[in-house]
Amino acid sequence: MVDWSGGNDRGPTPKKDAIWVCAARDGVTDAPIYLRNRQLAEEWIKAFLAEEVDAGHRVLAGFDFAFGYPVGFGKALTGSDDPFAVWDWFAQRVKDAPDTNNRFDLAGEINAMFPGIGPFWGNGRKQDVPHLPRKGNDRSGHGLPEKRVAEQEAKGAFPVWQLAGAGAVGSQVIMGLPMLARLRAEFGRALRVWPFEAPDAPIAIVEIWPSLIAKAVTATMPEGQIKDAHQVALLAQTLSRLPPARLEAMLDVPCTTEGSILGLDQVRLLEEVAMAPATPPPLKNDCFAMPQGAHWTPVDEALAHLRAQLRPVTGVENLPIALAAGRFLAQDVQAARAHPPAPNAAVDGYGFAGPAEAGVQRMPLIPGRAAAGAPYPASVPQGSAIRILTGANLPVGVDTVILQEDVTATPSEIAFHGPLKKGANARKEGEDMVAGQTILTSERRLSPADLGTMAAAGIGRVAVRQRLRVGVLSTGDELRDPGAPADAGQIYDANRPMLSALIKHWDYTVVDLGRAPDDRAKLRAILDKGAADCDVILSSGGASAGDEDHMSALLEGTGSFALWRIAVKPGRPLALGLWNNTPVFGLPGNPVAAMVCALIFARPALRVLAGGSWTEPQSYQLPAAFSKSKKAGRREYLRARITDGKVEIFTSEGSGRISGLSWATGLVALDDPAQTIALGDPVTYIPFYSFEP
Structure with a gap:
């Protein structure tokens, strides 16, 4: 979609009332592009359309100015009712440069061709222009309708005759039609103009009016955004989200010499599509619900539940690769x-039509060569050879390449020892x-x-998920920021910096929600802000069912709360729920348990919420450098590292020993059943680097 300007160069800084362009595919928009003048805009549009056509894509290109004039104008101006005759007439006479143009003079010359005064008006210059009145009321007797049928049906649309003043569109038409005429000449049969022609070519050019969805533009425009930029992006997104049948019906209108505005009879539909959420719908309120009881939920059951219930919560954007x-x-x-786009040489050497028989072979060497980016323009005669370099397209008549080191060459002949099979040292197209x-x-x-x-x-561009925004929150009156004064009853907040670094390592955006005291009103306010700024919240502490477990208490009030008693060590309680439709993972407050639960449960869950596939960490079977007797009922994760090819574990299994996380290079996972591990027995080792995003 193109928001075209009738004025001169607007300078390097993006501005309103300038040229803005935005492309969308499948409802995913590129970033709007500011183009400072019409010359740069025309170059960009031509390059964009050529690239899309070369890629085999179809393009609906919308321009926000009238493609025609009220009935009778074309016949009087050119002697023909053909709207393209009007386009060509303007293309031959409009003079346009970044700092000046002749649109007002040309409008005055046109007015002189008609009886009375007009139809054009709105002289935007300080000096008078012959035959061009400054006010619309000064016109009379020119004999043309004031508006096209499309302007009469589009409430608030301005007539094409007004060249200057608030809302004027006439200058855009005069300065835009020559550009459209040049696009028609550039792309020929690959381009059709609606509604004058059936839109059955790779490029269909249509007339648009962004004010058709003015309500949606106003309702969805971010603070500080330039309106022109936002409305082309929203209209591009809206049209690209339409079902094909709806778009086809929208294009099915009678052909008139005046042209028409796309979607003029489907305003309500366009508004509905434009206002529809661009991000995925929220998670179900019961997505974390799991049959609760006195039993402990096995780790695999908890992971399977997350995998089945979660889906992406991020929007989509189109980025350069x-x-x-x-x-x-x-x-x-x-x-x-x-790829490769054509058959080409895999080595430097000489090309010819293979195969080559056994024994000494001699071939005449034709002048010239084939090189990458500089293909040989003619064909190579049968029985002759040509110099060819790595990556060069094989000329017509060449399908085999012999390595230059295997050849004796003179300016007129090559000699080599055969045999050489047909197709040697040559890459096939699309192999x-x-x-x-x-x-x-x-x-x-x-x-x-x-x-x-x-x-x-x-x-060149690809549709990707927006980066997941993860809020990190610590809870508890006893916490202090690292480095701040703390008494014996207080501890430093290790979880927030640890989890924030983990989230950043996973390539998500960290939103620091700070520390929440044991005060439900304050915690509620933090969650409200977090839900507005984040896609998911990762909290630690207050995740059980005690008096000071305020996170669990607040989540329980949402109707989406689930307290998972997971059969895992370290860890156990996970509090999950939705706060204002934003998923919240309540991790244990103990740093070791928080880290282990983040790796085992949050990592794969966040990946799905971010738009990725569910993945399991890579594990290895290695001999144990320890012995241990384990009871049945819980999955245990022991801090571990490899020494001399064997796995040793941290001296203490106590989850209060956070230094063990720095000592370790991974985890040993001991499955749920009871087991006795002796020195040398194989155990499952999961290196920390396996917990990648």
Whole structure:
């Protein structure tokens, strides 16, 4: 969608009443782009359309100015009712540069061709322009309707004759139609203009009026956003979210020489789609509900419940691939073109039509060469060879390449020893990827290698999940910030810096919610703010059912509360719920238990909430450097590290010994049944690096 300007260059700083462009795909918008003048805008639009067509995409391109004039104008101006004749007439006469244009002079010249005074008015210059009145009331006798049918039906739409003043659109039309005429000439049969032509080409150009969804624009515009930027983004998103049948019906209108505004008869539908939430619907209120009782919930049962009930809570945005590393794909990615895009040489050498027989082979060497980016423009005769470099497209008549080290060459001939099979040292078109092939699937976290794969396949932008915002909160009157004075009855808050660093390592956005005292009113206020600023809240402390467990008490009042008594050591209680539709994970207050529960339960859950797939940490079977007798009933996680190929555990299993987390390089997981472990027995070791995002 394009918000076009009738004025001159607006400078480097984004401004209102300027040119703004925004693209959307499947309801996912790119960031709106500010273009300071019409010359830069036209170059950008042409490049964008060419790139999309080359990628095999179809584009609905909307421009916010009239494509035609009231009936009778075209016939009087050009002698034809063909609206494109009017476009070409303006294209031949409009003079436009970043600092000046002739739109007012041209409008005066047109007025002189009509009887009476008008139809154009609104001289925006200080000096008078011949035949161009400053006020609309000064016009008379020009014989043309004041508005097109579309303007009569669109409440609040301005007539195309007004060139200056509040709400004027006439200058946009005069300065926009020449650009559209050049687009038609540039793209030929690949472009159609609605409603004058059926929109059955790769590019369909349509007339839009963002004020059709003015209520939605006002209701959804972020504070500080430039209105022009927001409305093109919202309209692009809205139209791209429409079901194909709805869009097809919207385009099915009678053809008139005046043109029409897309969606003029579907304003209510557009408003509804524009106002619909752009982010996923909230989690169900009972998503954490699990049959409760005196029994303890096994770890695997708790994990299975989270996996089944959670889904993404983040929105979607479209980013250049250079900015997409670490993000989760919101949809599958298909190759825009084959890789390689054409058969090419895998080595430096000489190309010819293979195979080559055994024995000494001699071939005439034709002048010229094929190089990467500089293909040989002609065909290579049968029985002749050509110099070819690595990555160069194989010329017509070449399907085999011999390595230059295996060749004796003169300026006119090469000689080598055969045999050499046909296709040697040559890559086939699409042997890596073919156009349209799904190369990466949704829910995948994009790696640097993935960016290379997408770039090679011609992908410039990709739909990804917005970065998950995780609020980190500690609770308890006894806590103090590290480094602050503390008496014997107080402890330093180890959980908040530890969990915040963990969240940051997982590549999510950390929102520090601070420390909450044992005061429900204050905790409620913190949760209210956290729910507004975060996608999920990770708290520690107050997660059980005691008198001072205020987190559990508040969550219980939401109707979404679930206190999971998990058969795990360290850990046990997990308080889960929704606060204003924002999921809250209440971890134990003990730092060791908080860390273990974050790794085992929060890590995979946050990944799903962020838009990724559920993953299990990688574990290894290694011999134990310890002995232990374990009772039945609970999964135990012991702080551990590897020494000389064996796994040793921290000297104390007490969860109060936080230093054991720094000592350890991973965890030993002992399953639920009773077991006795002797020195050398295999145990399950999970290195900390396996708990990746």
